[in-house]
Each structure stands twice: as C-alpha cells, then as structure tokens.
Amino acid sequence: MRSYAAQRAGLAVVQLAVLSVLVFVLTSLLPGDAADLRFTETLTPSQVAALRAELGLDQPPVERFVHWLGNVLTGDLGTSLISGGPVADIVRSSIGATLVLTLATLAIVVPLAVALGIVMGTRENGRVDRAITSVTLALSAIPDFVIAVVLVAVFSLKLGWLPATWIGGSLLSSPALLILPIAVLFGRTVCLLSRQVRAGTVAALNAEYVTQARRLGIPRRQLLLRHVLPNAAVPGVQELARTGDTLLGGVLVVEAIFAIPGFATALVDGVETRDIPTVQGLTLVLAVAALLINLGADLLCNRLVPRSEILR
Amino acid sequence: MNPREVVSLGLVAVPLAVAVVGPVVPYDGRTGLPYSSEGVLGTDGLGRDVLGLLLVGGRTALGMAIGAVLLAYLVGGLIGLTAASTRQRWLDEGMMRPLDVLLPLPSLLVISVVAVGWRASAAAITVAVAMMNVPTVARLVRAAALDAASGPVVEALRMQRESWVTIQLGYVGRSVLGPVAADLGTRITLAVFLVASVNFLGLGLSPTAPDWAVSVSRNREGLLLQPWSVLAPALLLVSFTLGFNLLADRLVHRSRRLVESTR
Numbered sequence: 001m002r003s004y005a006a007q008r009a010g011l012a013v014v015q016l017a018v019l020s021v022l023v024f025v026l027t028s029l030l031p032g033d034a035a036d037l038r039f040t041e042t043l044t045p046s047q048v049a050a051l052r053a054e055l056g057l058d059q060p061p062v063e064r065f066v067h068w069l070g071n072v073l074t075g076d077l078g079t080s081l082i083s084g085g086p087v088a089d090i091v092r093s094s095i096g097a098t099l100v101l102t103l104a105t106l107a108i109v110v111p112l113a114v115a116l117g118i119v120m121g122t123r124e125n126g127r128v129d130r131a132i133t134s135v136t137l138a139l140s141a142i143p144d145f146v147i148a149v150v151l152v153a154v155f156s157l158k159l160g161w162l163p164a165t166w167i168g169g170s171l172l173s174s175p176a177l178l179i180l181p182i183a184v185l186f187g188r189t190v191c192l193l194s195r196q197v198r199a200g201t202v203a204a205l206n207a208e209y210v211t212q213a214r215r216l217g218i219p220r221r222q223l224l225l226r227h228v229l230p231n232a233a234v235p236g237v238q239e240l241a242r243t244g245d246t247l248l249g250g251v252l253v254v255e256a257i258f259a260i261p262g263f264a265t266a267l268v269d270g271v272e273t274r275d276i277p278t279v280q281g282l283t284l285v286l287a288v289a290a291l292l293i294n295l296g297a298d299l300l301c302n303r304l305v306p307r308s309e310i311l312r
Numbered sequence: 313m314n315p316r317e318v319v320s321l322g323l324v325a326v327p328l329a330v331a332v333v334g335p336v337v338p339y340d341g342r343t344g345l346p347y348s349s350e351g352v353l354g355t356d357g358l359g360r361d362v363l364g365l366l367l368v369g370g371r372t373a374l375g376m377a378i379g380a381v382l383l384a385y386l387v388g389g390l391i392g393l394t395a396a397s398t399r400q401r402w403l404d405e406g407m408m409r410p411l412d413v414l415l416p417l418p419s420l421l422v423i424s425v426v427a428v429g430w431r432a433s434a435a436a437i438t439v440a441v442a443m444m445n446v447p448t449v450a451r452l453v454r455a456a457a458l459d460a461a462s463g464p465v466v467e468a469l470r471m472q473r474e475s476w477v478t479i480q481l482g483y484v485g486r487s488v489l490g491p492v493a494a495d496l497g498t499r500i501t502l503a504v505f506l507v508a509s510v511n512f513l514g515l516g517l518s519p520t521a522p523d524w525a526v527s528v529s530r531n532r533e534g535l536l537l538q539p540w541s542v543l544a545p546a547l548l549l550v551s552f553t554l555g556f557n558l559l560a561d562r563l564v565h566r567s568r569r570l571v572e573s574t575r
Binding site for chain 2: 011137138140141142143145146149150152157158249253256257268271
C-alpha cells in the first residue's frame with residue numbers, strides 16, 4: 001500500500017513536470033502575441049517592438065521558460081498583459097464561481113449516481129434497470145449547450161421563473177442563479193457515473209466471493225454495503241476522475257451561457273485577447289487540479305480494492 | 313435486426329445524409345428579415361434561410377468529429393497494436409508511458425491553445441480533438457490486443473507455423489474490432505460534443521459559419537421568435553449522438569453475450 005502510494009505520487013511528479021513544459025511551450029510558441037493584437041492599428045512597427053521588449057516577448061523561448069518556471073515555483077504566476085495586474089489575482093477572483101458550480105453539482109450527482117447504479121445493478125436486466133438505462137442513455141446523448149439553451153428559453157424567457165444570467169453578487173447568496181446551471185451539468189454526469197456503478201455492481205454480484213458470502217448467510221444488506229459497494233465503487237471513482245474533464249468542459253459552456261465570471265470565462269477572455277501569461281497561469285492551475293484529481297482517484301481505488309495495479 | 317437497431321440506425325442516418333448530400337442539393341435559400349417565418353423553416357438571426365444553412369452546416373459539425381476519431385484510431389490504434397505485439401518490453405514501455413503522462417491533460421488546455429493559434433481552422437481543431445483521444449485509444453487497443461494475443465488460439469496458430477502477418481492481422485487484429493466498434497460509438501459522441509462545444513463557445517469556427525453548433529449558439533436569443541433556427545440544428549446533432557450511443561450500447565451487449573457463450 002505504502003509503496004503503491006509512493007510510486008503513484010512519483011508518476012504524478014513526472015506528469016507535473018511534463019505538463020508545465022507543455023503548457024508553456026504550447027501557449028508561447030503560437031503565432032501572434034498580445035502586442036500584435038492590441039495595437040497594430042494605432043502604433044507604428046517600432047512602437048510595437050518597444051512594447052514587445054517591455055512585455056518581455058522578444059527574448060528567446062528557453063530563457064522565457066526558465067524565467068516563468070522560476071516564478072511559478074515561488075508562487076508568482078506572472079503579470080497579465082491586458083489588465084496589468086498579477087495573474088494570481090485573476091485566478092483567485094475567478095476560481096470561486098467555478099468551484100461552487102463544480103462542487104454543488106458533484107454533491108448532487110455522486111450520491112444519486114451511486115444509488116441509481118446500485119438499484120440498476122441489483123436488478124440486472126429487470127424492468128427498472130432497463131427503464132433507467134434507457135433514460136440515462138438518451139440524456140447522455142444531448143450536448144450540454146442544447147440543454148442549456150432550451151432550459152433558458154423555457155424557464156427564464158418564457159416562464160420567467162429563474163434568472164437567465166448572472167447579474168453580480170455572490171453565487172452562494174442567490175441560489176436561484178445556480179438552479180439552471182446545475183441542472184445543465186447534472187444530466188450527463190449522472191448518466192455516465194451511474195452506468196459505471198451499475199457495471200461495477202453487476203460484476204461484483206457475479207463474483208465468486210459474493211456467492212461464497214451468500215452461502216455463509218451474510219445478510220443481504222450487509223453484503224451489499226460491505227462487500228459489493230467497495231468493489232462497485234472502483235469503476236465509478238475512476239469514471240469520476242475522467243468525468244472531471246467532461247464536467248470542466250460543461251462548466252465552461254455553462255459559464256459562457258449564464259455569463260458567470262468563473263475560470264472558464266477568464267480563460268476564454270485570455271484566449272481572445274492573447275493574454276498569454278493569463279492563459280498559462282489558468283491552464284497550469286487546471287492541469288494541476290486534473291493531476292491531483294487523478295492521483296486522488298487512483299489512491300482511493302487502491303484503498304477500496306488494494307489489488308489494483310499501478311496504471312493500466 | 314430488431315426494431316431498436318433500426319431506430320438507432322435511422323437516427324444516425326438522417327443527420328449523416330443531410331451532412332453528406334446537403335452541400336450538393338441545389339437549394340436556393342432566400343435572405344429576409346431576422347427570425348421571420350419565410351421559407352420552409354424560417355430565417356435565422358442574420359436573416360438567412362434556416363434550411364439552406366442546415367444543408368451546408370453538417371459537413372463541419374459531423375465531419376470534424378468523425379475525422380478526429382478516425383485520426384485518433386489511426387495513430388492510437390497503431391501505437392496500441394505495436395505495443396501489444398512487440399516482444400521488446402522497452403518498446404512497449406517507451407510507447408505507452410509517455411501517453412500515461414498525457415492522460416490527465418485537460419482538453420480545455422489543448423482547445424484554448426488551438427483557438428489562440430489557429431482560430432477558425434477546421435483542420436487544426438480536428439487534429440487537436442484527435443490528439444486528445446490518442447492516449448485512451450492506444451490503451452484500449454493495446455489491452456484488447458493483449459487479451460487476444462495471450463490466448464490459446466494464437467498459441468495454436470503459432471504451432472501451426474502461421475506467419476506473423478496472418479496471426480496479427482488475421483486473428484489479433486480482427487478480435488480487436490469488437491471492443492473497438494463498441495468504443496467508436498461513445499467516442500464519436502464525445503468528439504461531436506467537444507467540437508460542438510468549441511464552436512459553441514466561439515473559440516472555433518467563425519461565428520457566422522453555417523455549422524450546426526455555431527447556429528445553435530448564434531440564434532439562441534431567437535429561440536422563441538423562430539424556434540427552428542435553434543431546434544433544427546440541435547435536433548440533427550442530438551439525433552446523431554443519440555443514435556450512435558444506442559448502437560454502441562447494442563454492440564457492447566452483443567460482444568458481451570458472445571464472450572459469455574464461448575465460455
């Protein structure tokens with residue numbers, strides 16, 4: 001167990017190193033930079049060159065990378081080319097809304113998906129199982145933005161029950177704002193997760209140790225909670241780590257539609273204005289978050305079922 | 313074929329037919345006022361004929377996703393098959409380990425980079441979506457091929473002195489097809505989602521492009537004025553992904569039943 005955790009953490013460190021290089025290389029070797037984009041219409045070429053020197057855009061890439069990495073390691077994500085303020089401030093001000101959205105969605109999705117998965121798995125191919133499977137299958141085929149557009153049209157524009165866009169203030173202080181975004185994010189995640197839990201439950205129920213436990217007369221309730229659930233949870237937890245990526249994509253769409261000033265909105269803004277330090281800072285934070293989620297999921301799976309191998 | 317399969321095939325076929333045949337249909341949509349109900353399906357926010365846009369918008373909406381998945385299978389499948397069939401452990405490790413490192417790469421990162429550098433280039437978005445699928449495809453193919461390659465059938469074929477090519481392509485390659493077909497359905501759905509989301513956010517194709525996802529995004533304020541301008545492209549997209557999801561589900565069931573019957 002200890003050595004598994006150590007090995008897995010070692011891999012995460014390597015991944016982190018590679019990702020930081022990738023984030024930098026991919027974002028900085030691109031054609032066109034903020035100096036080009038901002039002032040080409042109003043400035044002469046020599047003024048653009050001066051601006052580029054001031055922003056440090058004229059130095060060789062390797063030098064810029066070392067400089068950037070050194071700063072990142074000391075907790076300095078750089079300065080935004082557009083606002084002139086520290087990138088860390090942009091990260092701090094935008095991460096809250098995204099975290100609220102993601103965590104609130106997960107808080108609803110996870111218990112529901114586990115419950116649905118077990119209900120389906122224990123009634124394999126029964127009427128209930130087939131009904132829920134069909135619904136989840138259909139729901140998971142509808143893109144987030146289609147659900148969002150339709151929900152906004154019906155509940156905000158037509159019926160006027162719920163707000164369609166963010167109008168300022170804290171997300172937590174006005175829960176009505178959260179209802180539609182979470183409804184959009186909820187659909188696909190719950191489908192993907194519950195299907196994995198179902199598959200895990202079916203596999204666990206058919207395993208020999210469950211037959212053996214039944215023969216020993218262990219009550220059904222205890223059998224399900226103590227023996228089936230931990231095994232059934234493994235594909236679910238792994239799927240959850242993978243869904244993290246899907247969920248983030250969904251959050252991006254949701255933030256754009258409901259004009260919520262979160263991480264995704266900041267990222268899209270950064271991309272649009274070619275504010276490279278901001279894009280680098282935001283994607284680095286995202287990449288680290290994804291890494292940690294995967295690390296956590298793998299460690300948790302190993303804890304639940306200590307036989308899982310490292311990777312693959 | 314049972315009724316359910318016919319329905320799923322139909323769901324896939326309709327948008328596919330629109331995407332393939334649409335661009336050559338000699339339909340001359342007239343422009344009018346925004347969100348008016350002129351023409352068969354009315355006009356969109358820019359006053360363009362919705363039906364005319366639908367006919368040309370499928371090529372990017374479906375083509376980019378399908379192209380990305382095919383490319384991912386070409387690269388990832390090759391890596392997976394080679395890694396599984398090689399006897400050199402270092403080659404296997406050397407090809408698979410770097411992919412493990414790339415696995416947690418957030419797709420948003422790749423997308424935003426492509427959007428910064430090659431905005432509005434369909435080819436660039438296709439390649440980016442493909443690259444994001446390569447690690448998982450390679451893993452899947454490798455696992456499926458290893459399963460087949462370590463079985464008694466390959467052992468027997470080898471003892472019959474069948475050539476390496478016959479064994480690899482004739483047996484291992486063919487037995488990989490089952491899991492691949494099942495995976496293809498969900499993967500194409502996800503690729504359609506990803507491409508559509510990029511376009512919907514305005515990070516991909518130009519906001520005036522006839523692409524279905526772009527149309528949904530552009531006309532969403534007009535949903536109550538001219539519902540078809542949003543619903544028609546949305547329905548075509550949903551029909552395609554739903555059909556593929558259902559087909560993939562059938563394939564998974566079928567391959568599982570096959571495995572159980574041979575046990």
